[in-house]
Amino acid sequence: MVVALIIACEVGFWVLLALGLGARYLLKWRRTSVVLLLCEPVLELVLFAVTAYDLKNGAEPGWEHGLAALYIGYTVAYGHYTIRWLDGHAAHRLGGGPPPARPPRHGMPRARHEGRLWLRTVLGAAVACALLQGAVRYVGGDGDTSSLRSFQWTALRAAGIHGLIALTYLIWPKRAPAGTPTAEAGSVPKGRGEPRDQSRRCD
Template structure:
């Protein structure tokens, strides 16, 4: 059940975002756009309640319950950025806005380190949700799968750190410089 709710929330997130952007740029209905864009974070609450309810009603924690915590952390940390990313592209395509800028060099390196901060927030939120669910259920035998998610959180953060470090040592070159080699 939880996996179905995760998929539905992900689909709902993109429907809310794209619907909000369509309302803003195609229909010129700013209020409707705001309402639709605000619906996206409400889906996180739905997912959290569904996950907690499923566990509290006697379900044994599984990978899906841990995935729900990861999804919530990612949504909290990266949700605004994803909406901004989509907004820039939607405005360019449908409203004559400026083209998206591809970051290179130091600017891209700074963006990578900002992603380290976002990923740290995502991992922290996921860890707090996992701990909250473990405490909520309060039956260690049923929450073992949630405890097993903590090493994955460390791996995710470690990979993000490696990514940022690699672009610190070898900055991304502008497209024309990369093809001139």
Template sequence: MILVAIIACEIAFWVAIVAGLVARYPLRRPRLGVGFLVAAPLIDLVLLTLVTVDLLGGATASWHHGLAALYIGISIAYGHRMIAWLDAKFATRFRGAPRRAPLTGAAYTVACWKDVARTALAVAIAAAILGGLIAIVAAPDRTAELLGFFRILGIVLAVDVIWAVSYTLWPKKAPAEAAPVR
């Protein structure tokens, strides 16, 4: 049940964002677009409520509940950035805005470390949700699975740190200019 809720919320999140940007650009209804974009964080609240009600209703925690916590953390920490990225794509397509130049070198390295900070925030939010669920349910036999999810959160953060370290040591090179076709 919770896995279906996570999938439904993920789909609803992206539908709300795309609907907001479609309203904003092709339909030229920016206020309607803002309405859809504001719905995105509300979807996270719905998912958190569903997870809490499920556990308080007697369900035994599973990896699905941990995944919901991680999804909410990522959605909050990276949501603005994901929306800004998609907004730039829509602006390029529908308003003729210039494409963003790809990041390379030190700029890409800085972006990687900013992502580490976002990932740390996502992990902290997920950990707080998991801790809150464990405390609210107050049934260690039913929430034991959630304790194991803290290790997964550590792995997620560690992978992102390794990614940033690798681009610190070996900066991303600019793409080679294409040779003229003869």
């Protein structure tokens, strides 16, 4: 049941996102889009509640509960980033707005960009580990919590591997081709505006 709900939450996320952006830029229903996008965090709350209820009813802690914690951690860390990125492209292609600024590709601006992404991964791992630790304490010493512990290490390893990859951009920064101007991280070419900053999964 938990696995099916994870899949449903992922499908629901993209459906609500498509409906929200479509309502905003195609139908010009801004308030409706806000309502649709505000429904996004409800999916994670439902997943969390069902997972806790499953454990409360005596379900043996398994990999599906660990996967649910990782999924919630990922959406907490990368949900806002995903919404903002897609909103910028939707505003350009559907709303006639300026092209969204691309992330830097070379030098220290690229290293800082990768570092910020890594911090999101650290946040996601921290959320997942906290949820898993709560599940371990909830189950107590009577149940087998080895699968929950293993997913904690999975979250930490993912953050560590991502950190090493991000570090390579700092130690060995990628050089821009000759004659290519470099831009600071987050800069926008002249004449182009930045996409509107949206709160996590909401207007």
